[in-house]
Amino acid sequence: MSEGPPVYEPGLDLGVSGYFRPSGGTYGEPVPEGGGFKYDEATLHELVKEWRDLAAEYLKDLADAEFIANAQPPGVEYASGDNAQLIRSSGDALTTALKERAAYCENMAAKYVSALGKYATAEERATEDINQQSKGI
Template structure:
């Protein structure tokens, strides 16, 4: 395990063979009071995109899992029927798990969208404060 804080690396695919992680990106600096982390706007947008993309991958997997959940026995004998039922049960369990993962990813993306809203509100507030200051010396 590498030493130090983990780094958020937008677009990095840890499963890619011989691919070094891109430079830059981080989980953010810990806030002094320990209340969480802060992100810049670009990182928030990237996180929303990555969570939405992951949710879509799980949705695609649900379509494929549907084939497992509809498995038919290869023959008309007892063993084939029981085996097909077990396969269908596994497929249904897989679909349930994938739907839970989609919901989780969407919830995470939504949290970052809310953070982007807060970011925009803070930017607007700062702009208003600057504009309200008297100009000149």
């Protein structure tokens, strides 16, 4: 395992084996005092896509969790009814967690969309400043 700060690699598919791979891309270059952007525009677009994709996965899982939240007992006896009630309670907790996670992912995507807007505004301002400079040497 390499030393140093954690690393972000846009589009990295970690598969089943892990959550994080500490090599490759970065969280962004250090920004000089006075502000700036830590991600380039392409990375911001990729982050928006990844957060939205993750939110969509949670929402897809939510549809499946509804089956658990609506579980019915297989029989009319006491044990089946109690078991189904426990399963429904677990399903309710699962649906709540999935909704919260999907909302979190959408909020993160919105933050990166906002950053893209600031990025575009800064680019336009820089272009205007350059175009207002006198031509020639």
